[in-house]
Amino acid sequence: MHGFGVALEPARLLYCFVGVLVGTLVGILPGLGPAATIALLLPVTYHLDTVSAIIMLAGIYYGSQYGGSTTAILLRIPGESSSLMTTLDGYQMALQGRAGPALGMAAIASFIAGTVSVIGLMLVAPQIGRLALAFGPAEYFSLMLLGLTLVAYLTGGAPLKAVAMVLAGLLVATIGQDPVAGTERYTFGIGSLFDGLDLVPVFMGLFGVAEVLATMEQPPGEARISAPKGLMPTRADFRDAAGPIARGTFLGFWLGVLPGGGATIASVVSYVTEKRFARHRDMLGKGAIEGVAAPEAANNAASTGSFIPLLTLGIPTNVVMAMMLAALTLQGIRPGPLLIQQQPVLFWGVVASMYVGNLMLLVLNLPLVGVFVRILRLPYTYLAPVILLVCMIGAYSVNVQVTDVLVMLVFGVLGWAFRKLGYDATPFVLALILGRPMEESLRLALSLSQGDFSVFVREPISAVLLAAVVLAAGFPLLRGRLRRSRG
């Protein structure tokens, strides 16, 4: 309850509002995702107090899940990858003249799922935090290894490429002083590499600049849409959507907690689940309300759930959480099992702000759909230089160094090439952020055990985690074998 006192202070309410509003906008605008936006705003958060900064950034994340559904329904363009499934039935509903109820249901499903999963977060996070107190370096190493393995296999694309990206990310993380002995590694005598690569320019390059390059590569096009009328779904719609919302929320929440999970996978899994269980399962894909309610509930629940591993273990499970970790680190906070006890104002304040933010989104989204549609008509040509320049300012302002701008540019071009070649940047970024703690815990675990590798399997928690790594890595290989032998 104390958290609400924190979240309801006028200044905090304002940052929460700014966060969900910006989040909704970037959710609507294709080509600017929550990850890039949070990277853009990281420099701004230097000037804020920690609680306000995290409240605002969290608002951007769950706000973008609301906004992404608007373009998915009206234009069949997913503003975010997590609203891809919503395009299937949402756009069909729009073609049938039911765009309004589809938008209304998306907002209502998001609100219910968002609120329920915040309660889940309150109940589950402290438990995991308590469990994690027993973690030593061996457990942490195995946990991070499991996280990276799941990310590599779940984010889509060829697993081999994802593994290469994880290895490359871990390797790039070793640039700079070695965390134990302080030896210089891969600095080539360049002073600004001494402390390693700064994360902000790398993020901005991979997600901001690369996105602009890829979008502007296409010849400019114009979108024509009109604002829908009448947003309230019918009574029958609500009856049909109740089950999908409940299932979507449950699945989404737990998939959000899982490393490599997150909003996109949650929406896909919930849609596939509805194909089995929904009342009108044969209508799915032809404009069924269930096809909007389930994935929208799931992606919101997942975005809340993914805060759990970040806040209790200090391990980000997707790119947006990696940005959050960067923001917390900038503020001098290292999230871990003690966070809830040591920073109760931060934890409960952010949790309470999520209730408030979800309410704001519901109030904000329904009446403002017409305005958002007008924003969509803004040509990307004018938006692109704004994104690029804000990226440049952000990268430069980290250390007031042009080398950081250069780093951003290099990773921008790399990110563009990654997209072309089908290499996902997500495993790279997570490996980059987990590289140092992973190396530290590996080396610490080995020196504590006197060089005995069996410590990773003798400690029960670590052994279970490693068994999960083997299962996660082995399962797709096995499935591929089976499929090939059958075909």
Place this chain on the structure above:
Amino acid sequence: MTAEASPAQRGVGGRSQLVAGLVVAAIGAFALIAGWGLDLGALRRPGPGFFPLSLSVLLIAAGIAIAWRAAASVLAGRGEPWPDRAGARRVVTMIAALSAMTLFFESLGFVACAAGVTFVMLRFVGGRGWVTSAVFGVVLAACLYLMFARWLGVDLPTGILARM
């Protein structure tokens, strides 16, 4: 989804994938050579070289595996197709403009560089008119400077504006 995949589904083709695999392996090899002098340490006391050098070896292996599978065309390219001629020109123009901005960021200052990049983006990439591009460039650069440098206190280089 293997060899039978249609060109549209394949995105970037097998040869690019093969080269990409070799590049991955080459990065691993570079890291191995560049980090050769680092102390590996012993198992009971792993040194600074332990983590990067084992990663280099694994990365070489992954790169070779990718190249191998691309050569055997098992690895369906799930990326996007390379741009056509006009698209490639647009991408190269943007990269050139950004590189120039990075090079002259401190000597010319933020406002001049930002106006220039915006102008190039609108005129030569977005295909807008000369006047529109120039006006939007100057206005955007000025707005961003006021917002970030004056209001948020970000330390941006003033460059030639300060000397005038």
